[in-house]
Amino acid sequence: MAEFNSLEEDMIKVFKEVHRVKEKYGISSISIESNKYLERFHGSHGGKGNFMGEREHRYAIDSERHFMQVK
Known part of the structure; x- marks a missing residue:
């Protein structure tokens, strides 16, 4: 359980950044x-x-x- 709690703290930061990128580019959904x-x-x-x-x-x-554009 301690691992999950620690991981959750880091993932909250990741998703805050994901939401910032979605707003910046007008993206409705994104998967990583x-x-x-x-x-x-x-x-x-x-x-x-x-x-x-x-x-x-x-x-x-x-x-x-760099990422290559696939689609």
Whole structure:
């Protein structure tokens, strides 16, 4: 339970930033996926103007690597 409480504190900060980005670009929905080899985001503007970006890192996470537009 202690792990969840600590994680929740960090996730609240993440979602505050997500909401700021959504407001800035007029995005109605956005999803974020992150795993060992891939980071991806996708979303839309009210069901129109769907978009997706992803970046792959095979050997090590590179936070400076740019996302490629997929959609």
